[in-house]
Amino acid sequence: MVDRSGTPLVEMKDISISFGGIRAVDHVSIDLYPGEVVGLLGHNGAGKSTLIKCLSGAYRQDAGEIFVNGEKVSIENPRDARDHNIETIYQTLALADNLDAASNLFLGRELTTPLGFVDDAAMEAETRKIFQRLNPNFRKFAAPVSALSGGQRQSVAIARAVYFQAKILIMDEPTAALGPQETRMVAELIQELKRQGLGIFLIDHDVHQVKELCDRAAVMKNGELIGVVDVDQVSTDDLLAMIIAGKKPEHLAA
Amino acid sequence: MADASASTGQSQRKSFFQTLELDTRLLGMIGAFAVVCIMFNLLTDGRFLTPRNIFNLTIQTVSVAIMATGMVFVIVTRHIDLSVGSLLATCSAMMAMAQTQVLPGMGFELNSPIIAPIAILVGVLTGAIVGAFQGYIIGYLGVPAFIVTLGGLLVWRNVAWYLTTGQTIGPLNDTFTLLGGISGTMGELGSWILGVIAVVAAGFAIVSARRARIRHEFPVKPMWAEFALMLVAAVLILGFVWILNSYDVPSRVLAQRFEASGTTMPEGYTEGYGVPYSVLLLIAVAVVMTIVARRTRLGRYIFATGGNPDAAELSGINTRLLTVKVFAIMGVLCALAGLVASARLSFHSNDIGTLDELRVIAAAVIGGTALSGGMGTIYGAILGALIMQSLQSGMAMVGVDAPFQNIVVGAVLVLAVLVDIIYRKRTGAA
Numbered sequence: 218m219v220d221r222s223g224t225p226l227v228e229m230k231d232i233s234i235s236f237g238g239i240r241a242v243d244h245v246s247i248d249l250y251p252g253e254v255v256g257l258l259g260h261n262g263a264g265k266s267t268l269i270k271c272l273s274g275a276y277r278q279d280a281g282e283i284f285v286n287g288e289k290v291s292i293e294n295p296r297d298a299r300d301h302n303i304e305t306i307y308q309t310l311a312l313a314d315n316l317d318a319a320s321n322l323f324l325g326r327e328l329t330t331p332l333g334f335v336d337d338a339a340m341e342a343e344t345r346k347i348f349q350r351l352n353p354n355f356r357k358f359a360a361p362v363s364a365l366s367g368g369q370r371q372s373v374a375i376a377r378a379v380y381f382q383a384k385i386l387i388m389d390e391p392t393a394a395l396g397p398q399e400t401r402m403v404a405e406l407i408q409e410l411k412r413q414g415l416g417i418f419l420i421d422h423d424v425h426q427v428k429e430l431c432d433r434a435a436v437m438k439n440g441e442l443i444g445v446v447d448v449d450q451v452s453t454d455d456l457l458a459m460i461i462a463g464k465k466p467e468h469l470a471a
Numbered sequence: 472m473a474d475a476s477a478s479t480g481q482s483q484r485k486s487f488f489q490t491l492e493l494d495t496r497l498l499g500m501i502g503a504f505a506v507v508c509i510m511f512n513l514l515t516d517g518r519f520l521t522p523r524n525i526f527n528l529t530i531q532t533v534s535v536a537i538m539a540t541g542m543v544f545v546i547v548t549r550h551i552d553l554s555v556g557s558l559l560a561t562c563s564a565m566m567a568m569a570q571t572q573v574l575p576g577m578g579f580e581l582n583s584p585i586i587a588p589i590a591i592l593v594g595v596l597t598g599a600i601v602g603a604f605q606g607y608i609i610g611y612l613g614v615p616a617f618i619v620t621l622g623g624l625l626v627w628r629n630v631a632w633y634l635t636t637g638q639t640i641g642p643l644n645d646t647f648t649l650l651g652g653i654s655g656t657m658g659e660l661g662s663w664i665l666g667v668i669a670v671v672a673a674g675f676a677i678v679s680a681r682r683a684r685i686r687h688e689f690p691v692k693p694m695w696a697e698f699a700l701m702l703v704a705a706v707l708i709l710g711f712v713w714i715l716n717s718y719d720v721p722s723r724v725l726a727q728r729f730e731a732s733g734t735t736m737p738e739g740y741t742e743g744y745g746v747p748y749s750v751l752l753l754i755a756v757a758v759v760m761t762i763v764a765r766r767t768r769l770g771r772y773i774f775a776t777g778g779n780p781d782a783a784e785l786s787g788i789n790t791r792l793l794t795v796k797v798f799a800i801m802g803v804l805c806a807l808a809g810l811v812a813s814a815r816l817s818f819h820s821n822d823i824g825t826l827d828e829l830r831v832i833a834a835a836v837i838g839g840t841a842l843s844g845g846m847g848t849i850y851g852a853i854l855g856a857l858i859m860q861s862l863q864s865g866m867a868m869v870g871v872d873a874p875f876q877n878i879v880v881g882a883v884l885v886l887a888v889l890v891d892i893i894y895r896k897r898t899g900a901a
């Protein structure tokens with residue numbers, strides 16, 4: 218079980234954000250503890266990606282506060298998020314296709330030589346080291362990432378988060394484009410990161426996967442939070458009911 | 472990945488060019504360039520590949536080639552700059568007015584030694600400010616680059632006109648015109664020294680790249696391949712110097728020079744022109760731009776943004792500011808190109824740089840810069856400029872009618888891109 222007695226790693230309080238009169242996220246509060254995986258469930262357009270983008274710095278919330286380790290923080294852009302050790306793995310795999318794995322891994326945080334030039338050899342060496350741990354079969358270090366498979370690309374994105382010692386990891390449908398074997402690889406990786414004490418927000422459509430990987434599940438519908446439940450106390454049917462009907466299961470309803 | 476350094480002969484299946492790790496696209500372009508040169512040489516009974524014509528070809532290419540290196544960055548970031556020819560004119564007008572009107576008005580003579588540096592500074596600042604301003608409108612205000620620079624095409628051409636009231640401004644400062652080409656060359660000895668320095672630098676670059684790979688225990692090329700590369704580089708560099716040195720200064724000019732210094736010219740005395748300062752400037756620009764592209768964060772961000780703007784933004788790169796920087800660099804290069812162009816004419820004319828935007832874009836595209844962004848090389852753009860200029864002056868030498876010259880150049884542009892697309896499909900590169 219996850220110890221939820223200390224300070225939460227992340228607390229998002231009363232977050233709201235609107236786009237052109239449509240309230241994409243409506244007063245949602247959610248928290249995350251170290252070593253915990255919280256699944257975010259909901260239909261397309263339920264607001265889960267939008268909510269999480271306030272944390273990753275891609276959007277700025279209209280109202281509400283974010284606390285990291287109990288301290289109020291202001292996240293204006295992705296750089297701010299990184300400064301708080303928040304790393305995001307996007308659904309669209311935010312990789313520059315024309316660059317190689319090492320360049321992508323270090324994008325925005327290049328290693329440089331004492332003269333200030335980018336140190337490609339050092340970056341490739343570090344990339345080889347981290348892949349030794351994450352995906353030992355990976356060999357295409359010199360190829361642009363457009364030449365990689367979906368799973369290999371995903372491992373570049375994950376390597377980026379792991380290398381920079383993320384404390385809080387946001388994964389937006391990390392297995393959506395992957396085959397069964399690659400999905401298993403990502404699942405094992407999530408378990409490993411959890412053991413290391415990271416907090417993970419996992420956005421996913423797949424209820425079974427959420428039940429398997431997550432400790433708690435937060436369900437959203439039409440921008441509102443339906444409820445946050447312990448996955449062990451609900452069935453997949455309960456979760457589906459929450460997603461579709463927007464109703465909390467009766468045995469948990471207060 | 473096959474191990475290229477294998478000593479056991481595993482690498483024999485790799486082709487010769489793969490072992491050398493040469494860019495096959497570059498080889499293709501060099502091949503096309505060689506075909507063009509040889510063809511014109513045959514058609515002109517050997518007049519095309521003479522030291523004199525190669526010298527002229529080189530100095531005619533410099534202005535467009537300098538701008539083409541900047542256009543690579545612009546196109547790689549998925550923008551376009553249609554205003555370069557006009558901005559060249561504005562920068563040239565500012566430099567010409569500074570040295571002939573403003574500074575003399577402040578009590579400096581036209582050929583005072585401080586005129587040229589100040590005039591060049593004025594031009595470079597003009598280019599940087601105008602470029603940054605256009606980049607700001609594109610990056611921060613969100614107006615497409617095509618529109619901003621299409622407007623700029625009209626605006627800056629006519630700002631130049633307004634500044635000079637449409638007059639031809641000249642003659643220009645003597646030091647300034649040294650950067651024009653034939654009016655300023657390094658001489659034979661200076662050129663050989665430059666050549667030797669370049670060879671040493673190339674050798675050093677190859678050795679240090681190899682050391683870096685060995686330090687990190689990456690596979691390296693076999694030694695013979697490294698030596699072959701060094702040899703090719705040395706032959707190319709020294710061969711180029713030799714050709715430019717073989718173009719002799721006319722004896723009439725030499726005689727005048729001796730007369731001016733109060734001595735008589737010895738019988739049978741000859742002297743080659745050597746490398747023009749304008750070409751030296753182009754080489755410096757090419758080296759700096761290549762280092763920026765490959766070895767700096769700025770270059771890395773330019774290519775990342777071109778490959779995937781969203782990814783770059785999410786990686787914390789300030790893509791708006793990057794746009795401003797890219798266009799400011801383009802502006803500075805327009806100023807340098809304007810410097811070379813006006814110095815070559817030894818005056819500023821109202822139509823200087825007209826249609827250069829098209830030549831510059833064509834040079835970058837022929838040189839393998841993809842309009843879809845994320846791909847392009849500095850050396851490719853320079854080679855592209857050289858191919859364009861060779862076609863143009865070659866056809867003029869052969870006596871092709873003016874309309875056909877432009878028809879051929881236009882067709883070659885489309886054909887070059889088509890070949891590039893087919894090549895990329897075949898090799899599987901995106």
